[in-house]
Amino acid sequence: xxxxxxxxxxxxxxxxxxxxxxxxxxxxxxxxxxxxxxxxxxxxxxxxxxxxxxxxxxxxxxxxxxxxxxxxxxxxxxxxxxxxxxxxxxxxxxxxxxxx
Amino acid sequence: xxxxxxxxxxxxxxxxxxxxxxxxxxxxxxxxxxxxxxxxxxxxxxxxxxxxxxxxxxxxxxxxxxxxxxxxxxxxxxxxxxxxxxxxxxxxxxxxxxxxxxxxxxxxxxxxxxxxxxxxxxxxxxxxxxxxxxxxxxxxxxxxxxxxxxxxxxxxxxxxxxxxxxxxxxxxxxxxxxxxxxxxxxxxxxxxxxxxxxxxxxxxxxxxxxxxxxxxxxxxxxxxxxxxxxxxxxxxxxxxxxxxxxxxxxxxxxxxxxxxxxxxxxxxxxxxxxxxxxxxxxxxxxxxxxxxxxxxxxxxxxxxxxxxxxxxxxxxxxxxxxxxxxxxxxxxxxxxxxxxxxxxxxxxxxxxxxxxxxxxxxxxxxxxxxxxxxxxxxxxxxxxxxxxxxxxx
Numbered sequence: 001x002x003x004x005x006x007x008x009x010x011x012x013x014x015x016x017x018x019x020x021x022x023x024x025x026x027x028x029x030x031x032x033x034x035x036x037x038x039x040x041x042x043x044x045x046x047x048x049x050x051x052x053x054x055x056x057x058x059x060x061x062x063x064x065x066x067x068x069x070x071x072x073x074x075x076x077x078x079x080x081x082x083x084x085x086x087x088x089x090x091x092x093x094x095x096x097x098x099x100x
Numbered sequence: 101x102x103x104x105x106x107x108x109x110x111x112x113x114x115x116x117x118x119x120x121x122x123x124x125x126x127x128x129x130x131x132x133x134x135x136x137x138x139x140x141x142x143x144x145x146x147x148x149x150x151x152x153x154x155x156x157x158x159x160x161x162x163x164x165x166x167x168x169x170x171x172x173x174x175x176x177x178x179x180x181x182x183x184x185x186x187x188x189x190x191x192x193x194x195x196x197x198x199x200x201x202x203x204x205x206x207x208x209x210x211x212x213x214x215x216x217x218x219x220x221x222x223x224x225x226x227x228x229x230x231x232x233x234x235x236x237x238x239x240x241x242x243x244x245x246x247x248x249x250x251x252x253x254x255x256x257x258x259x260x261x262x263x264x265x266x267x268x269x270x271x272x273x274x275x276x277x278x279x280x281x282x283x284x285x286x287x288x289x290x291x292x293x294x295x296x297x298x299x300x301x302x303x304x305x306x307x308x309x310x311x312x313x314x315x316x317x318x319x320x321x322x323x324x325x326x327x328x329x330x331x332x333x334x335x336x337x338x339x340x341x342x343x344x345x346x347x348x349x350x351x352x353x354x355x356x357x358x359x360x361x362x363x364x365x366x367x368x369x370x371x372x373x374x375x376x377x378x379x380x381x382x383x384x385x386x387x388x389x390x391x392x393x394x395x396x397x398x399x400x401x402x403x404x405x406x407x408x409x410x411x412x413x414x415x416x417x418x419x420x421x422x423x424x425x426x427x428x429x430x431x432x433x434x435x436x437x438x439x440x441x442x443x444x445x446x447x448x449x450x451x452x453x454x455x456x457x458x459x460x461x462x463x464x465x466x467x468x469x470x471x472x473x474x475x476x477x478x479x480x481x482x483x484x485x486x487x488x489x490x491x492x493x
Contacts, residue, residue, distance in 0.1 A: 012357065025260070032138050035145055035252040038357065043334055043401055071373065074404045075381055079334060083396030088386030 008056075009049040011042020019053055023060045030054060030071040043079060046071055102295040106132045106268070108452070109290050109299040111275045111313070114144035115251070117305035118258035118269075118438050119445025122178075125265035127453055131257070133267060134290065136274035140255040144438065145308050146374070146406030147251035148330065148351055148363040150343040151439040152189040154217045154243035157415060158465040160436065161212060163443040166459060170442035171249065178257035182258055183356045184248055184438040185445060188342035190220070190228050193238045204243045217243040229344050232288055233393040246351045248343045251438045258445070260341065270295075270367075278302055278317050278427070287317075292333050301452060303428040307409040310431035321466065322412040322474040323432045329376045331403040331421040333395070335359050350387070356373030360395070365408075365435065376403040408435045412477050416440070418448060418464040428452070429433060429466070 005017045010062055014037050022036045022090055039053060040046030046053075050071055058065045108124055113135030124131045135141070151171060153164040170177075171184045193199035206217055220228065220240040228242060259269055279289045279296075289298040304310050308325040335358030340369060343353045351363045364384050376384065381403055389396055389435045411417050413430030421427040430448055433440070450457035 001101055004389045027138075029138060031141070035140055036256055041402075045402055054484070074402050074429060075378070076403070079399035080385075080398060081399050082333070082389050082392070085382055085385035086389045088382040089390050090383055090386070091383055 007065075008038035008052050009037075009042065009046070011044050011049075012040075013037045014039040014049075016056070019056055020060065022059055028057055028061060029069055029072075031069075034071060040049075040071060103297075104132075105298045106130050107299060108132070108301040109134065109297050110303045110305055111290065112142075112305035112307065112309075113139040113255075113259065113269060113271065114142050114305065114307055115140070115147075115255040115258065116144075116256055116307075116433060116443045116444065117303070118262060118387055119441040120303060120430060121267045121269070122258040122262040122450045123445045123449035124453065125262045125267040127449060129449065129453055131262070131267045132299070133262070133269040133415050134273045134275050134292070134297070135269065135271050136306075138271045139259045139269065140252050143406050143408045144149040144255045145252060146328070146330065147438050148250045148343075148353065148361055149251040149254075149438060150189065150246075150345070150351060150353065151184070151249050152243065153402055154189055154209065154241060154246060155191060155345075158208075158212065158416060161209075161214070161369065161439045162459050163447075166443035166446075168245065170446075173187070174254075174257070174442065178261045180253060180260065180433060182253045184249040185341075185356075186245055186247040188228070188244045190225070190240055190242050190342045190344045192225055192229070192230070192232075192240040192344065192346040194236045194346065194395060197240060199238045202239075206241055209408050212272070214337075216245050217241050228342055230341065230393045231339060231394045232344075233362045233391055242342070246343065250356070251436070254441065255437065258441070274461065275313065276312065278304075280424050285423060286411065287427045293369040299426075301426045301428065303430055303448070303452075307431055307433070308407045310409060312427060314429060317427070319421065319424075319429070320426065320474045321417055321429055322469060322472070322477045323409045323417065323431065324477060325407040326365065326410040327405055327407055328363060328406045328435070329380060329384060329403065330364070330382075331362050331376070331388070331400050333360040333362075334399045334401050336398065339446065340488075346391075350391075358396075359401075365437055365446070376404050408433070408437075410434045412469060412472070412474075416444060416464050417459045417466060418444070419466045420451065 005015045020039050022033050027033050027036045054068045104385045107130040110133045121131050121133045142295050220242050225240045275290045276292045289304045311321050311323045340354040345351045409432050411445045414434040416433035419429040447457035
């Protein structure tokens with residue numbers, strides 16, 4: 001894979017060499033790799049690439065795929081249009097004032 | 101049991117801990133960073149990345165200036181593209197009261213000789229933030245030499261450079277105990293599951309955890325966690341240059357990849373959760389659709405929450421204890437840590453290694469709180485009292 005620098009995270013255009021570089025620099029979890037390279041931060045939120053990245057970590061560290069911690073899932077599960085939430089704003093949080 | 105000896109132990113691998121470690125290692129300090137999870141996994145890893153000088157408190161101001169100067173050459177220094185952009189900082193007023201506060205900020209800064217900020221009228225705000233629905237906007241202030249940075253890369257940059265200079269950074273190593281000498285006069289190290297480290301200095305840079313950890317050796321600090329929530333949109337073409345701050349403790353910026361990042365600080369309920377509740381998610385995006393009507397057809401792809409360490413007066417707490425000697429608190433950054441990390445990291449390092457820093461940390465010691473009862477902080481009164489705010493300004 002090193003000879004061919006493949007795109008692993010298509011949403012963020014992160015390549016295999018970038019990910020391998022991060023793993024070899026000591027970033028050995030999905031969340032670390034995400035913050036360091038942005039792989040998994042895009043439109044699909046890692047739905048496609050996180051499995052490949054997990055295998056790359058497992059391969060590189062010679063550990064079981066099952067031992068790799070999954071990245072946390074945060075809402076929304078799939079992209080939602082901002083316009084759907086019109087009228088949902090119920091006023092400011094109490095007791096906080098603006099910081100300047 | 102892994103046992104070793106070092107000169108300085110830093111607890112916390114966030115941007116403050118790593119900046120301190122980098123500046124120490126650069127000057128030949130022997131330093132170990134212990135991080136309970138991984139580098140940039142706490143507040144530094146859930147950060148918006150605003151970098152500003154305008155609107156700073158008088159004591160923080162020199163640190164903001166110094167940090168802004170440092171950011172200009174930090175890519176070369178750390179060997180990493182940190183995505184620092186001097187695209188300005190805009191603060192928006194939505195009523196006459198807020199506008200008056202912003203005018204005061206400008207007058208105050210001009211008295212300090214800082215004249216880079218200027219007033220914006222409604223039309224100029226529109227020019228700077230073209231997506232904003234102008235209902236209710238009165239005006240704002242703008243500082244062109246402020247901007248934003250990729251907060252994760254800044255944190256990783258400090259950590260990686262510190263490592264290459266000989267610092268040791270240990271992930272997944274939560275500190276359970278700060279060890280004191282028999283008399284309790286000084287610190288002698290730290291311990292956790294499977295490790296014990298002997299050191300002359302112990303620096304507590306654990307953000308929201310600083311208080312709890314500090315209390316285990318009887319040193320209370322007036323810090324409380326406050327939740328910040330973020331939502332991020334799909335990538336858009338470049339449309340927003342400055343970092344924008346507005347009412348309801350609301351902020352936004354566009355990342356280098358094009359995503360719009362919105363930050364809301366403010367729920368008074370302290371949450372441990374790192375996930376935005378369904379109710380808040382609807383409210384936050386509801387506000388977004390109100391303020392940015394032109395964004396309606398774009399999508400939100402992710403939301404998350406985090407906590408930052410709010411100090412009583414919203415200023416960092418940097419305290420070198422006399423007893424136990426060798427113990428240092430560097431926490432309570434109140435959401436200002438990322439932007440001020442280069443200058444504060446350097447000053448803590450200088451104070452520790454040379455006994456004196458170019459930018460004095462004197463004002464940031466705990467003595468500014470006098471004999472205040474730290475347990476009263478945040479209880480039975482407005483979250484930030486008018487008195488505390490007056491002091492902060």
